[in-house]
Amino acid sequence: MGWLQSLFSPLKKVWFKLHSTQNKRRGIYILYEDVKSCPYEDVQVLWSILVESHSPPLPS
Known part of the structure; x- marks a missing residue:
């Protein structure tokens, strides 16, 4: 079961990073x-x- 977690862990990090960047841009636009x-x-x-x-x- 540990190998499965090690397989999905990098994908999960990338997924969260992409979505957090999108949310930040959207927040700045709303502001x-x-x-x-x-x-x-x-x-x-x-x-x-x-x-x-x-x-x-x-x-310069």
Whole structure:
């Protein structure tokens, strides 16, 4: 029975990793839609700061 578990363990890890990545992307999109529809300027400013802080660095 241990060999069966060792066979499915890597597949299970890959399965969970794929689904967790999909959920994270979906969550960010929902958050983006909420921020976009929010009338408060403070929220818009905070979102822009967050987006700018996570952008990839420019090549030098």
